[in-house]
Amino acid sequence: MILDVKNLTKTFEKNNKTFTAVDNISFQINKGECLGIVGESGSGKSTIAKMLVRLLNPDSGEINFLGKDLATANKSELQATRKDIQMIFQNPLDSFNPRKKLKTSVGAGLKYIMGLNKKEIDKKVNEALNLVGLKPEYADRYINKISGGECQRAAIARAILVEPKLLICDEITSALDVSVQAQIIDLLVDLRNKMNMSYIFITHDLTLVRYLCDRVLVMYKGNEVESGTAKDIFENPMHPYTKLLLSCIMTVDNIDENKSISYEKLQHSGGCKFKEMCPNRMEICNSIKPEIKQINNRNIRCHLYND
Ligand SMILES: Nc1ncnc2c1ncn2[C@@H]1O[C@H](COP(=O)(O)OP(=O)(O)OP(=O)(O)O)[C@@H](O)[C@H]1O
Ligand SMILES: [Mg+2]
Structure with missing residues (x-):
């Protein structure tokens, strides 16, 4: 386990x-494993990711990464693990400096985290650009001269250059x-096979999760409602929310657009957080929040599965 x-x-x-x-x-997460968070x-998906890399500080809890608790790690301890956990965001443009050439931005980790010299950095940057399918001349380009897909490839090159053990993709x-999405996904699969990295893959695209992930964590209003192997979750979803999420009738987006239930109410009323939306609501759901239980090789938070 990493x-x-x-x-x-x-x-x-x-x-x-x-x-x-x-x-x-x-x-x-085990070595080489891909966890999907949906x-x-x-x-709360991005909030989890940001806590893992300590862009946000957790209120409580542990983040045990290779034997160290990152939740309470100090600056120098975090710096030491920075190489091992990398994160890529939705909009790669935001994380590149428009005034710097791609090779400088992509190679920044090699300079500041790994302490390599210019010659070594140039060589590794070229290798990484090649690995993500960008031609060598891209090293000298600026970010406003490349497409969104190419920029995301560059972000992946930057993340994998330091050979992280865990790559978080939000x-x-x-x-x-x-079509560019498909190329990026193929690239991730390819890199995963070559480098045996572990991934956290956060997405609204459930087809992607099914394709890429070994395990899935299903979140609702900050809670884990169900988790298990991708195969179990997709073939036999047990929690009513997972069922809705996977059915074509109610997609992720139109659940969110259901304005008839106020956000306040969902956050502050007692009982199960999913009860207002739940087709299987029972009396107990109104007052008692279900605990996580382990059934059928998975975790599930739902009164339907009381003993
Ligand atoms: N820095 C912050 N300050 C206050 N509230 C925040 C902050 N960051 C996130 N939130 C709130 O926390 C909740 C969870 O946000 P988060 O970004 O983790 O959701 P998400 O699952 O990643 O959503 P999406 O799928 O839209 O990216 C949201 O209600 C959001 O408004
Ligand atoms: Mg998010």
């Missing part, structure tokens, strides 16, 4: 009220055209 997350929690202030964006989330917009294909 990552063991325990009871990770993050609260934010919204309209002078505290709400829990990530609520007691636990999961593990759930409607605002369910919606990395959603800003790209469908």
Whole structure:
């Protein structure tokens, strides 16, 4: 196991009220494994990712990464693990300096994290650009002279150059055209086979999750509602929310657009967080929040599965 997350929690202030964006989330990732995190917009997926790389500080919980708890690690300890966990975001343009050549941006980690010299960096940058399918002349280009797909390839090159053990991908294909998306996904699969990295793959695209991921964590309003192998979750979803998510009738987006239920109400009323939307709602769901249970080789948070 390379990552063991325990009871990770993050609260934010919204309209002078505290709400829990990530609520007691636990999961593990083994070497070479790909975990998909899915759930409607605002369910806390990016907040988890940002806590893992400490762009956000957790309120509580543990992030055990190769024997070190990153939740409480200090600056120098974090710096030491920076090489091992890399993250790629939805909009790669935001994470590149428009005034720098691609080779400088892509090679930054080699300079600051690995301490390599210019010659070594140029060589490795060229290799990485080649690996992600960008021609050598791209090294001297500026970010405004390349396409969105090429920019995302460059972001992947930058992330994999330091040979991370865990690569976190947060919606990395959603800003790209469908054909470019497919190329990027093929690239990730290829790199995964070559480098035996572990991945966290956050996306609204469930087809992608099914294609790429070994395990899936389903989130709803900051909670884990179900998790298990991708095969189990897709072939036999057990939680009513997972069922809705996977059915064509109610997609991720139109759940979010259901304005008849106020966000406040969902956050602050008691019982199960999914009860307002749930087709299987029972009396107990109104007052008691279900605990996570282990059934059929998976975790599930639902009163339907009480003993
Ligand atoms: N820095 C912040 N300050 C206050 N609230 C925040 C902050 N970051 C996120 N949130 C809130 O926390 C909740 C979870 O946000 P998060 O970005 O993790 O969701 P998500 O699952 O990644 O959604 P999406 O699929 O739209 O990317 C949302 O209600 C969001 O508005
Ligand atoms: Mg997000």
